[in-house]
Amino acid sequence: QAGIPALAAEVDSANLILDTPAARLIARGSEHPLLLGEVERLATSTALVMDTFHHIVRRRGVVVSLGTRPVLFALARLLAQAWPADVSREALIGGAFQAKHVDESHRARLRVEIGRLRTKLKPLADVSATKQGFVLAPRKTRDVLVLARPVEEKHAAVLAFLADGEPWSSSALALALGISPRTVQRALEELARSNKVQSFGHGRARRWMTPPVPGFPTGLLLPGPLLKA
Numbered sequence: 713q714a715g716i717p718a719l720a721a722e723v724d725s726a727n728l729i730l731d732t733p734a735a736r737l738i739a740r741g742s743e744h745p746l747l748l749g750e751v752e753r754l755a756t757s758t759a760l761v762m763d764t765f766h767h768i769v770r771r772r773g774v775v776v777s778l779g780t781r782p783v784l785f786a787l788a789r790l791l792a793q794a795w796p797a798d799v800s801r802e803a804l805i806g807g808a809f810q811a812k813h814v815d816e817s818h819r820a821r822l823r824v825e826i827g828r829l830r831t832k833l834k835p836l837a838d839v840s841a842t843k844q845g846f847v848l849a850p851r852k853t854r855d856v857l858v859l860a861r862p863v864e865e866k867h868a869a870v871l872a873f874l875a876d877g878e879p880w881s882s883s884a885l886a887l888a889l890g891i892s893p894r895t896v897q898r899a900l901e902e903l904a905r906s907n908k909v910q911s912f913g914h915g916r917a918r919r920w921m922t923p924p925v926p927g928f929p930t931g932l933l934l935p936g937p938l939l940k941a
Contacts (some may be wrong), residue, residue: 724843725877734923735765738793738858745862759855760836762792765768774835783808784829795856798847867899871922874909879919 733745746754754761760771763871767779769788778785786808790799805811808825818926826846828841831837838849850856861868869889872878882900900920903909911920 729875733862735863738860739856740796741794743860746859751859754857754859757855757857758853759857760792760853762789762817762858764789764858764860769833771836771850774830776836778832778855781828782831783825784832787825787829787859788833791846792856792858795848795850798842800844800845802845803823806847810891867903870896870903871908874920874922875923879921881911881916881919885920901938926927 718803730748732747734748735746735751736743756772760769761864762769765786767782769776769778769792778788790804790807794801802814803818805814805822809821811818816887825827826839827913833839835851837851838914840847840849848856852877861872863871865871870885873888882896883893885900886896889896900909900911904911908922909920911918912925913919
């Protein structure tokens with residue numbers, strides 16, 4: 713109603729974000745995108761939800777955090793994605809331990825980690841042994857869902873911070889992600905080569921952002937009077 717181009721562009725950009733998938737739902741071997749409102753509704757779902765954003769397993773008000781146990785969460789996710797089918801020992805070892813060649817030491821470690829996972833998940837589910845491997849057995853529900861990021865790739869965390877279209881310095885990204893500036897810089901350069909991010913400025917003034925949506929000018933391209941308005 714104000715007729716201010718800069719403000720209209722911001723509103724259009726916000727609407728675009730709200731209509732963009734915020735996550736993926738994986739269940740029974742299939743997956744589909746979820747909007748932000750659909751993600752919110754999962755909080756009241758009676759299903760067992762494997763939340764890869766926060767590394768937790770939850771069902772309504774019962775929450776089990778595996779944020780400090782990445783191996784246990786990896787095992788739990790593999791089991792949840794395959795549910796109601798089981799997962800072979802080889803697949804669990806390869807997915808959770810990143811082992812290319814499975815030997816008896818890996819099998820022994822898997823037994824130990826599965827035991828720890830059983831203890832952690834006891835309020836929500838059991839992990840039962842099968843002939844080929846293990847299967848997840850949820851309690852008080854017949855549904856198991858995996859809430860995954862919209863994009864899961866090597867530098868997904870960096871892309872997630874840049875998803876709102878705002879410019880970031882590499883040092884700010886490193887601080888937010890808790891990793892070294894050099895690691896962030898390598899990630900940004902790799903993403904730039906695939907045209908997933910772009911930069912402007914030089915030296916310490918250099919900033920990174922995702923490419924703007926066609927038809928919507930960024931704040932950097934809007935003329936001064938419009939920005940002031």
